[in-house]
Amino acid sequence: MTDGITPSQTVGPYFAYCLTPKDYDTREIFSADLTTPAIGGDRIRVVGQVLDGDGVGIGDAMIEIWQADPEGRYAHPADDRARGNSGFAGFGRAPTTPDGMYAFTTVKPGQVPGPNGKPQAPHIAVTVFARGMLKHLYTRIYFEDESANAADPILALVPDEEARRTLIARRLAGEAEPTYRFDIRLQGEGETVFFEA
Amino acid sequence: MGLIYPRESALAHPSNSFEGYRSTAKRHPKRPLVILPHTLSEVTGPVYGHEIVRPEDADLTLQHAGEPLGERIIVSGRVLDEDGRPVPNTLLEVWQANAAGRYVHVADQHPAPLDPNFTGAGRVVTDDEGRYRFVTIRPGAYPWRNHHNAWRPAHIHFSLFGPSYLSRLVTQMYFPGDPLFPFDPIFNSVTDERARNRMVSRFDLDTTQPEWALGFVFDIVLRGRNATPMEEPHDD
Numbered sequence: 001m002t003d004g005i006t007p008s009q010t011v012g013p014y015f016a017y018c019l020t021p022k023d024y025d026t027r028e029i030f031s032a033d034l035t036t037p038a039i040g041g042d043r044i045r046v047v048g049q050v051l052d053g054d055g056v057g058i059g060d061a062m063i064e065i066w067q068a069d070p071e072g073r074y075a076h077p078a079d080d081r082a083r084g085n086s087g088f089a090g091f092g093r094a095p096t097t098p099d100g101m102y103a104f105t106t107v108k109p110g111q112v113p114g115p116n117g118k119p120q121a122p123h124i125a126v127t128v129f130a131r132g133m134l135k136h137l138y139t140r141i142y143f144e145d146e147s148a149n150a151a152d153p154i155l156a157l158v159p160d161e162e163a164r165r166t167l168i169a170r171r172l173a174g175e176a177e178p179t180y181r182f183d184i185r186l187q188g189e190g191e192t193v194f195f196e197a
Numbered sequence: 198m199g200l201i202y203p204r205e206s207a208l209a210h211p212s213n214s215f216e217g218y219r220s221t222a223k224r225h226p227k228r229p230l231v232i233l234p235h236t237l238s239e240v241t242g243p244v245y246g247h248e249i250v251r252p253e254d255a256d257l258t259l260q261h262a263g264e265p266l267g268e269r270i271i272v273s274g275r276v277l278d279e280d281g282r283p284v285p286n287t288l289l290e291v292w293q294a295n296a297a298g299r300y301v302h303v304a305d306q307h308p309a310p311l312d313p314n315f316t317g318a319g320r321v322v323t324d325d326e327g328r329y330r331f332v333t334i335r336p337g338a339y340p341w342r343n344h345h346n347a348w349r350p351a352h353i354h355f356s357l358f359g360p361s362y363l364s365r366l367v368t369q370m371y372f373p374g375d376p377l378f379p380f381d382p383i384f385n386s387v388t389d390e391r392a393r394n395r396m397v398s399r400f401d402l403d404t405t406q407p408e409w410a411l412g413f414v415f416d417i418v419l420r421g422r423n424a425t426p427m428e429e430p431h432d433d
């Protein structure tokens with residue numbers, strides 16, 4: 001037994017040269033491109049802006065995503081369904097630009113099992129870190145062109161239509177690659193639904 | 198082995214809205230959080246271990262041609278779950294200011310010198326018993342603009358993954374007896390004193406190396422309890 005867990009503290013303003021060091025001479029181990037040569041499925045981009053309570057883009061945030069492969073399987077020992085050898089790790093990390101934009105290149109995840117054996121609609125788990133946030137926030141990205149959304153048990157926990165819409169990424173028209181837009185509003189008008197996980 | 202993640206464990210964390218820390222004002226949700234059942238998406242998480250680190254990642258004093266200035270220290274400890282079981286093969290990322298209290302980050306404008314021999318970023322993976330160890334320089338305190346005469350106590354930032362997405366933790370390690378503790382809203386955002394003290398490392402003579410470096414021990418407890426406790430075998 002222990003006394004309890006170690007508490008969270010803010011990531012602060014100065015994490016980039018360690019956690020997202022693209023602009024520093026530190027070696028980068030995580031990237032915003034999750035694709036591997038062997039991964040199948042539909043290649044997609046997910047882009048968006050992280051905004052504060054004044055609607056101003058947050059330039060010192062970090063977004064992490066965790067997702068299943070196109071067959072709905074996680075690269076983790078707790079998921080014991082057989083996996084192909086695609087090398088798909090399912091994890092990505094991106095900093096925001098000075099105006100709060102982030103972008104990932106990945107593949108559309110498949111459906112994964114949910115509570116009581118009900119399948120969940122394709123989704124990506126998201127964590128948001130920033131200066132001014134004492135602990136990270138959890139949200140989820142769903143996709144507007146998935147009919148499975150209607151039966152998703154987690155989306156069903158958000159009965160308010162307008163709030164639920166903050167969890168659903170919009171497909172952008174006229175992009176060379178299929179691209180979804182998912183903005184993250186920490187506070188105020190159109191505030192994103194966040195979860196207590 | 199499966200882990201369960203009691204929700205009450207997370208009460209140790211600070212609230213996302215904390216008046217003393219000004220930047221929280223516009224960066225916390227005002228709507229209540231939606232309680233999320235722990236599905237396969239939450240009880241799984243990124244798995245990164247020894248393949249991702251290089252030996253020099255764990256010694257922040259060896260990353261440049263010369264030796265950094267400041268007081269050399271050894272930081273070690275164990276990563277545990279709430280039952281006290283070691284969390285093996287998990288990645289820790291650490292970053293910190295140099296001995297003068299200055300970060301390499303471009304946004305740090307504190308007029309203290311950069312050290313050409315110190316970047317202040319490291320990585321280390323826990324061994325089979327959940328142990329980690331890295332060598333660095335004791336970071337300096339630094340000013341910030343939160344309020345008049347605001348100084349952060351010396352600290353090292355830690356980022357850990359642990360066994361699942363629910364065990365993800367970003368925290369800060371502090372040094373024992375820091376006189377700035379009573380004045381720091383980030384440290385005091387953890388309102389429970391016992392929880393707050395779990396962020397403070399302890400000086401340790403056993404890991405201190407003669408003529409070389411002071412040892413500080415910092416154990417980290419991640420969310421998660423054993424789902425199926427083993428019955429202790431009884432001989433009698």
Ligand SMILES: [Fe+3]
Nearest residue numbers: 012014352354
């Ligand atoms: Fe700091």
